[in-house]
Amino acid sequence: MKMSEGVEWALHTCLNLTWSPDDQAVPAGKLAAFYELPPAYLNKQMQALARAGIVTSTPGPRGGFRLARGPERITLLDVVVAIEGAEEAFRCNELLKKGPGADPGVDYRQACRISQAMRRADLAWRKELAGVTLADIKASVEEQHPATPGNTAHRFTALRS
Template sequence: MSWTPVGEAVSSARLAEFYKLPAAYLNKQLQALVRAEILTSVSGPRGGFQLARRPEQISVLDVVLAIEGNDHVFRCEGILKDAPGGAPDADYARTCLISQTMRHAEVTWRTELSRQSIAGIAESIERRFPDAREETARQLMGIRGEREHTA
Protein backbone atom coordinates (compact mmCIF):
# COMPACT_ATOMS: atom_id res chain seq x y z
CA MET A 1 0.00 0.00 0.00
CA SER A 2 2.98 2.31 0.34
CA TRP A 3 3.04 2.41 -3.49
CA THR A 4 -0.59 3.30 -4.04
CA PRO A 5 -1.48 6.96 -4.64
CA VAL A 6 -1.97 9.00 -1.46
CA GLY A 7 -5.63 9.12 -0.53
CA GLU A 8 -6.56 6.07 -2.61
CA ALA A 9 -8.02 3.08 -0.81
CA VAL A 10 -7.45 -0.55 -1.79
CA SER A 11 -10.32 -2.97 -1.38
CA SER A 12 -9.89 -6.01 0.81
CA ALA A 13 -11.01 -8.19 -2.11
CA ARG A 14 -8.23 -6.82 -4.31
CA LEU A 15 -5.68 -7.31 -1.51
CA ALA A 16 -6.85 -10.89 -0.95
CA GLU A 17 -6.56 -11.59 -4.66
CA PHE A 18 -3.14 -9.94 -4.93
CA TYR A 19 -1.68 -11.88 -1.98
CA LYS A 20 -3.68 -15.06 -2.69
CA LEU A 21 -5.10 -15.11 0.84
CA PRO A 22 -8.54 -16.13 2.06
CA ALA A 23 -10.68 -12.97 2.35
CA ALA A 24 -11.88 -13.77 5.90
CA TYR A 25 -8.33 -14.27 7.15
CA LEU A 26 -7.09 -11.07 5.49
CA ASN A 27 -10.03 -9.02 6.80
CA LYS A 28 -9.16 -10.06 10.35
CA GLN A 29 -5.57 -8.88 9.84
CA LEU A 30 -6.68 -5.63 8.18
CA GLN A 31 -8.98 -4.86 11.12
CA ALA A 32 -6.08 -5.45 13.53
CA LEU A 33 -4.01 -2.97 11.50
CA VAL A 34 -6.86 -0.44 11.66
CA ARG A 35 -7.11 -0.84 15.45
CA ALA A 36 -3.36 -0.21 15.68
CA GLU A 37 -3.78 2.94 13.55
CA ILE A 38 -1.53 1.60 10.82
CA LEU A 39 -4.38 1.54 8.31
CA THR A 40 -7.60 3.48 8.00
CA SER A 41 -10.80 2.02 6.69
CA VAL A 42 -12.60 3.99 3.99
CA SER A 43 -16.27 3.26 3.37
CA GLY A 44 -18.19 3.74 0.15
CA PRO A 45 -18.02 2.44 -3.40
CA ARG A 46 -14.33 3.36 -3.74
CA GLY A 47 -13.63 2.29 -0.18
CA GLY A 48 -11.12 -0.08 1.26
CA PHE A 49 -7.96 0.46 3.23
CA GLN A 50 -5.12 2.94 3.11
CA LEU A 51 -2.10 3.71 5.23
CA ALA A 52 -2.93 5.87 8.25
CA ARG A 53 0.61 7.23 8.42
CA ARG A 54 3.47 7.82 6.05
CA PRO A 55 5.36 4.60 5.25
CA GLU A 56 8.49 6.05 6.90
CA GLN A 57 6.53 6.29 10.16
CA ILE A 58 5.41 2.65 10.24
CA SER A 59 7.95 0.16 11.52
CA VAL A 60 7.89 -3.54 10.84
CA LEU A 61 7.53 -3.97 14.61
CA ASP A 62 4.34 -1.86 14.52
CA VAL A 63 2.87 -4.29 11.99
CA VAL A 64 4.02 -7.42 13.85
CA LEU A 65 2.63 -6.20 17.18
CA ALA A 66 -0.67 -5.20 15.57
CA ILE A 67 -1.15 -8.68 14.13
CA GLU A 68 0.56 -10.90 16.70
CA GLY A 69 -0.05 -8.88 19.87
CA ASN A 70 2.43 -7.60 22.43
CA ASP A 71 2.80 -10.79 24.48
CA HIS A 72 6.27 -12.20 24.99
CA VAL A 73 7.18 -14.90 22.50
CA PHE A 74 8.70 -17.13 25.21
CA ARG A 75 6.79 -17.78 28.39
CA CYS A 76 8.70 -19.29 31.28
CA GLU A 77 6.52 -21.96 32.85
CA GLY A 78 8.77 -22.31 35.88
CA ILE A 79 9.40 -26.01 35.30
CA LEU A 80 12.69 -25.73 37.20
CA LYS A 81 10.80 -25.38 40.48
CA ASP A 82 9.93 -29.08 40.19
CA ALA A 83 13.51 -30.10 39.37
CA PRO A 84 15.94 -31.35 42.05
CA GLY A 85 16.95 -28.35 44.15
CA GLY A 86 14.05 -26.26 42.80
CA ALA A 87 12.28 -23.77 44.99
CA PRO A 88 8.49 -23.51 44.62
CA ASP A 89 8.54 -19.78 45.49
CA ALA A 90 11.40 -18.77 43.14
CA ASP A 91 10.77 -16.40 40.20
CA TYR A 92 12.22 -18.56 37.45
CA ALA A 93 11.10 -16.14 34.74
CA ARG A 94 13.77 -13.79 36.15
CA THR A 95 16.45 -16.26 37.27
CA CYS A 96 16.29 -19.05 34.67
CA LEU A 97 19.13 -18.81 32.16
CA ILE A 98 16.90 -20.14 29.40
CA SER A 99 14.28 -17.50 30.15
CA GLN A 100 16.96 -14.77 30.22
CA THR A 101 18.43 -15.97 26.93
CA MET A 102 15.04 -16.06 25.24
CA ARG A 103 14.13 -12.59 26.57
CA HIS A 104 17.44 -11.18 25.29
CA ALA A 105 16.78 -12.70 21.86
CA GLU A 106 13.28 -11.23 21.80
CA VAL A 107 14.52 -7.75 22.75
CA THR A 108 17.15 -7.95 19.99
CA TRP A 109 14.51 -9.12 17.48
CA ARG A 110 12.10 -6.33 18.44
CA THR A 111 14.87 -3.74 18.25
CA GLU A 112 15.78 -4.80 14.72
CA LEU A 113 12.15 -4.78 13.60
CA SER A 114 11.65 -1.30 15.07
CA ARG A 115 14.60 0.02 13.04
CA GLN A 116 13.08 -1.06 9.71
CA SER A 117 10.18 0.90 8.22
CA ILE A 118 7.83 -0.33 5.56
CA ALA A 119 9.22 2.49 3.38
CA GLY A 120 12.68 0.95 3.77
CA ILE A 121 11.38 -2.44 2.70
CA ALA A 122 9.64 -0.86 -0.31
CA GLU A 123 12.91 0.86 -1.31
CA SER A 124 14.82 -2.41 -1.04
CA ILE A 125 12.27 -4.18 -3.22
CA GLU A 126 12.46 -1.39 -5.81
CA ARG A 127 16.25 -1.68 -5.98
CA ARG A 128 15.99 -5.41 -6.52
CA PHE A 129 12.92 -5.37 -8.77
CA PRO A 130 12.71 -1.99 -10.56
CA ASP A 131 9.22 -2.64 -12.02
CA ALA A 132 7.69 -3.73 -8.72
CA ARG A 133 6.36 -0.34 -7.65
CA GLU A 134 4.47 0.42 -10.85
CA GLU A 135 3.16 -3.12 -11.34
CA THR A 136 2.05 -3.50 -7.70
CA ALA A 137 0.29 -0.12 -7.64
CA ARG A 138 -1.45 -0.92 -10.92
CA GLN A 139 -2.70 -4.27 -9.63
CA LEU A 140 -3.80 -2.92 -6.26
CA MET A 141 -5.66 -0.04 -7.89
CA GLY A 142 -7.27 -2.35 -10.48
CA ILE A 143 -5.66 -0.65 -13.46
CA ARG A 144 -5.17 -2.89 -16.46
CA GLY A 145 -1.64 -3.15 -17.77
CA GLU A 146 -0.57 -2.55 -21.38
CA ARG A 147 -0.30 -6.29 -22.05
CA GLU A 148 -3.88 -6.79 -20.84
CA HIS A 149 -5.24 -4.11 -23.23
CA THR A 150 -3.86 -5.89 -26.32
CA ALA A 151 -5.40 -9.24 -25.42
Protein backbone atom coordinates (compact mmCIF):
# COMPACT_ATOMS: atom_id res chain seq x y z
CA MET A 1 0.00 0.00 0.00
CA LYS A 2 1.22 3.45 -0.82
CA MET A 3 -0.15 6.50 0.94
CA SER A 4 -0.13 9.93 -0.61
CA GLU A 5 2.48 12.45 0.45
CA GLY A 6 -0.43 14.39 1.94
CA VAL A 7 -0.44 11.93 4.85
CA GLU A 8 3.16 12.76 5.72
CA TRP A 9 2.48 16.48 5.35
CA ALA A 10 -0.64 16.28 7.54
CA LEU A 11 1.09 14.26 10.26
CA HIS A 12 4.06 16.63 10.48
CA THR A 13 1.82 19.69 10.33
CA CYS A 14 -0.40 18.38 13.14
CA LEU A 15 2.69 17.65 15.22
CA ASN A 16 4.00 21.16 14.59
CA LEU A 17 0.66 22.60 15.67
CA THR A 18 1.22 21.04 19.09
CA TRP A 19 4.03 23.57 19.50
CA SER A 20 2.12 26.58 18.19
CA PRO A 21 2.88 29.62 20.37
CA ASP A 22 0.09 30.11 22.93
CA ASP A 23 -2.10 27.67 20.95
CA GLN A 24 -2.54 30.37 18.28
CA ALA A 25 -4.05 29.59 14.92
CA VAL A 26 -1.30 29.27 12.32
CA PRO A 27 -2.05 30.48 8.78
CA ALA A 28 -1.90 27.89 6.02
CA GLY A 29 0.87 29.86 4.34
CA LYS A 30 3.11 29.57 7.41
CA LEU A 31 2.34 25.87 7.75
CA ALA A 32 3.28 25.34 4.11
CA ALA A 33 6.41 27.52 4.33
CA PHE A 34 7.68 25.49 7.27
CA TYR A 35 8.63 22.63 4.90
CA GLU A 36 8.46 24.57 1.61
CA LEU A 37 5.24 22.78 0.60
CA PRO A 38 2.79 23.97 -2.05
CA PRO A 39 0.32 26.09 -0.01
CA ALA A 40 -2.77 25.16 -2.07
CA TYR A 41 -2.11 21.44 -1.72
CA LEU A 42 -1.35 21.62 2.00
CA ASN A 43 -4.50 23.71 2.47
CA LYS A 44 -6.46 20.87 0.82
CA GLN A 45 -5.03 18.46 3.41
CA MET A 46 -5.81 20.89 6.22
CA GLN A 47 -9.42 21.21 5.04
CA ALA A 48 -9.72 17.40 5.12
CA LEU A 49 -8.37 17.46 8.70
CA ALA A 50 -10.90 20.16 9.58
CA ARG A 51 -13.79 18.09 8.14
CA ALA A 52 -12.59 15.18 10.29
CA GLY A 53 -12.55 17.35 13.44
CA ILE A 54 -8.78 17.11 13.89
CA VAL A 55 -8.08 20.80 13.34
CA THR A 56 -10.25 23.90 13.40
CA SER A 57 -10.06 26.64 10.85
CA THR A 58 -10.41 30.30 11.78
CA PRO A 59 -11.01 32.70 8.87
CA GLY A 60 -9.66 36.22 8.61
CA PRO A 61 -6.35 38.04 8.85
CA ARG A 62 -5.52 36.47 12.21
CA GLY A 63 -6.96 33.15 11.15
CA GLY A 64 -5.41 29.82 10.43
CA PHE A 65 -5.43 26.33 11.84
CA ARG A 66 -5.08 24.88 15.32
CA LEU A 67 -5.70 21.44 16.74
CA ALA A 68 -9.37 20.84 17.51
CA ARG A 69 -8.58 18.61 20.48
CA GLY A 70 -5.62 17.68 22.62
CA PRO A 71 -2.81 15.71 20.96
CA GLU A 72 -3.49 12.82 23.35
CA ARG A 73 -6.88 12.46 21.63
CA ILE A 74 -5.59 12.43 18.04
CA THR A 75 -4.19 9.16 16.74
CA LEU A 76 -2.07 8.61 13.68
CA LEU A 77 -4.98 6.58 12.29
CA ASP A 78 -7.28 9.60 12.69
CA VAL A 79 -4.99 11.64 10.46
CA VAL A 80 -4.46 8.86 7.90
CA VAL A 81 -8.21 8.24 7.59
CA ALA A 82 -8.90 11.97 7.26
CA ILE A 83 -6.50 12.21 4.32
CA GLU A 84 -6.82 8.81 2.64
CA GLY A 85 -10.33 7.73 3.60
CA ALA A 86 -11.55 4.81 5.67
CA GLU A 87 -11.58 2.10 2.98
CA GLU A 88 -9.55 -1.04 3.54
CA ALA A 89 -6.32 -1.22 1.57
CA PHE A 90 -7.34 -4.52 -0.07
CA ARG A 91 -10.71 -4.80 -1.73
CA CYS A 92 -11.88 -8.31 -2.47
CA ASN A 93 -13.78 -8.34 -5.76
CA GLU A 94 -14.66 -12.01 -5.31
CA LEU A 95 -12.49 -13.16 -8.20
CA LEU A 96 -13.18 -16.75 -7.13
CA LYS A 97 -16.77 -16.38 -8.41
CA LYS A 98 -15.32 -16.38 -11.92
CA GLY A 99 -13.11 -19.43 -11.43
CA PRO A 100 -13.76 -23.11 -12.03
CA GLY A 101 -16.11 -24.68 -9.51
CA ALA A 102 -17.42 -21.33 -8.35
CA ASP A 103 -20.52 -21.39 -6.22
CA PRO A 104 -22.70 -18.30 -6.81
CA GLY A 105 -24.19 -18.68 -3.33
CA VAL A 106 -20.87 -18.28 -1.52
CA ASP A 107 -19.70 -14.91 -0.19
CA TYR A 108 -16.06 -15.24 -1.21
CA ARG A 109 -15.12 -12.11 0.73
CA GLN A 110 -15.70 -14.27 3.82
CA ALA A 111 -14.60 -17.65 2.44
CA CYS A 112 -11.46 -16.61 0.55
CA ARG A 113 -8.27 -17.23 2.53
CA ILE A 114 -6.45 -14.42 0.71
CA SER A 115 -9.23 -11.97 1.56
CA GLN A 116 -9.14 -13.06 5.20
CA ALA A 117 -5.35 -12.72 5.43
CA MET A 118 -5.44 -9.26 3.85
CA ARG A 119 -8.21 -8.16 6.20
CA ARG A 120 -6.20 -9.34 9.23
CA ALA A 121 -3.16 -7.43 7.98
CA ASP A 122 -5.24 -4.28 7.44
CA LEU A 123 -6.69 -4.56 10.94
CA ALA A 124 -3.22 -5.02 12.47
CA TRP A 125 -1.95 -1.94 10.63
CA ARG A 126 -4.95 0.12 11.76
CA LYS A 127 -4.61 -1.11 15.35
CA GLU A 128 -0.95 -0.03 15.40
CA LEU A 129 -1.76 3.45 14.07
CA ALA A 130 -4.74 3.80 16.43
CA GLY A 131 -2.43 3.01 19.36
CA VAL A 132 -0.11 5.97 18.72
CA THR A 133 -1.22 9.52 19.45
CA LEU A 134 0.26 12.87 18.50
CA ALA A 135 1.07 13.25 22.20
CA ASP A 136 3.17 10.06 22.04
CA ILE A 137 5.10 11.34 19.02
CA LYS A 138 5.43 14.79 20.59
CA ALA A 139 6.88 13.34 23.81
CA SER A 140 9.33 11.20 21.87
CA VAL A 141 10.52 14.13 19.74
CA GLU A 142 10.85 16.38 22.79
CA GLU A 143 12.89 13.74 24.60
CA GLN A 144 15.28 13.23 21.69
CA HIS A 145 15.30 16.84 20.45
CA PRO A 146 14.44 19.20 23.36
CA ALA A 147 14.92 22.34 21.27
CA THR A 148 12.23 21.39 18.75
CA PRO A 149 9.21 22.98 20.54
CA GLY A 150 10.94 26.35 20.89
CA ASN A 151 12.43 26.23 17.41
CA THR A 152 9.04 25.41 15.90
CA ALA A 153 7.24 28.18 17.78
CA HIS A 154 9.97 30.65 16.81
CA ARG A 155 9.79 29.63 13.17
CA PHE A 156 6.00 30.10 13.12
CA THR A 157 6.53 33.59 14.53
CA ALA A 158 9.29 34.41 12.05
CA LEU A 159 7.71 33.01 8.86
CA ARG A 160 5.60 35.25 6.69
CA SER A 161 2.23 33.82 5.71
